Amino acid sequence: MNPAGNLSYDVFVNDPPPQDGLLPNGEPKRFSPMASTLIYGREDAVLTDPGLTEDQARVLGDWVAGHDRNVTDIFITHGHGDHWFAAGLLAERFGARVVATAGAIAQMQGGVATRPLLWDKLYTGIPPSPVTAVTVPGNRLTLEGHDLVMVEVGHTDSDDTSVLHVPDLGLVVAGDAIYNGVHMYLGQSAVGGFGPWRQAIDKVEALDPRHIVAGHQNKQLDDDAKRTIEQTRQYLDDADELLRTEDTALGYFNAKIERYPDYLGRLILWVTARALYGVREHPEGNPALIILNSWL
Ligand SMILES: [Zn+2]
DSSP: OOTTTTOEEEEEEEOOOOOOOBOTTSOBOOOOOEEEEEEEOSSEEEEEOOOSSHHHHHHHHHHHHTTOOEEEEEEOOSSOGGGTTTHHHHHHHHTOEEEOOHHHHHHHHHHHHHGGGTHHHHOSOOOOOOOOOBOOGGGEEEETTEEEEEEEEEOSSSSSEEEEEEGGGTEEEOTTSSOBSBOOOOGGGTTTOSHHHHHHHHHHHHTOOSEEEOSSBOTTSOOBHHHHHHHHHHHHHHHHHHHHHOOSHHHHHHHHHHHOTTOBOHHHHHHHHHHHHHHHHOTTSOHHHHHHHTTO
16 A cells, blocks of 8 residues: 555746856856745645745746645745745745744744845845744644654754655655755855765665655756765765865866766855855955855
8 A cells, every 4th residue: 555645746946046147167147946845635735945036936836826735834944045035925825834943943034134145136036035934843744644744954055954754755855955966055064064964964864765855956857865865975075075186166166067067056066166265265254254255
């Protein structure tokens, strides 16, 4: 018997918003594709990480509406605005509640503070983004008798990140703990290194998923858990190696492209390189400010 019974999931990968400027190799700056997951039963559904802009909210919302389910909750994996600034529009359209862990909610408050210094400088059409997310007892939702468990995995691309584990589907919705065919945002590991992120990957692996939906993924690729976990670990190992062998941000940028020619999201690669080398080259500087400025 299929233990999932009436439970299914579907993934929508949104295109990045338009942006001005060029990368060092002459390509236009472009954010990464952003994935949202709809986990649904016969009547109800839970949506994850609904994106950044009004345009993204509209196309995602139309896709959700096509599933003809009652969206009860919208789960946010972590505080970065690309995962939730559009949550209010989706919550209003579907009459849904926004939920997250206490740690992620605190980080969302930080995301609101960062918004005028970063997001609004890069992208237009970001809707009002008050933090309306609430916690739920035990960090656990129930969808037609099935558990959806928020699992805290600590620091990955930011602090206090979490994933959604759906045991009956063998599914982890991994936010930015795991990537899939897209350059990883390592800027906020400039201080402290990748150890905490590796521990987070171990925590995801310990859930023994068959499927992983990465928050940033190439929609041509499957969601095989084993492959995405291995490739996320390898990407961090390669970053450590290149940080030893490359002397400049540009050298790191070019070397990563050579190793990962098919990976999407080279804006994030460039921002990452500027943050990692900026913090290294300015030990007297304020790391948070250097990391912020690496976007601008
Ligand atoms: Zn992200």
